[in-house]
Amino acid sequence: xxxxxxxxxxxxxxxxxxxxxxxxxxxxxxxxxxxxxxxxxxxxxxxxxxxxxxxxxxxxxxxxxxxxxxxxxxxxxxxxxxxxxxxxxxxxxxxxx
Numbered sequence: 534x535x536x537x538x539x540x541x542x543x544x545x546x547x548x549x550x551x552x553x554x555x556x557x558x559x560x561x562x563x564x565x566x567x568x569x570x571x572x573x574x575x576x577x578x579x580x581x582x583x584x585x586x587x588x589x590x591x592x593x594x595x596x597x598x599x600x601x602x603x604x605x606x607x608x609x610x611x612x613x614x615x616x617x618x619x620x621x622x623x624x625x626x627x628x629x630x
Contacts, residue, residue: 542567561592583607
């Protein structure tokens, strides 16, 4: 199985598997001068993973999870942040907006 890695600027990446799964890693999209896409362009994701809470890494993760209803992965502290921002606990899916 191959994985296509697309650099989205700074520490942000989009990973696409040959089976069509999409993972966003540290998705600072809007406001990132090097990023070729906007959050409004994102229609599919399977996982959003955030490594730490700096604004240029947590970036648009909450927006993407809310928009697509995907799984948010991060440290426990980031999980608390996500829940405070409308992302449900694990085992449930986020409402699409």
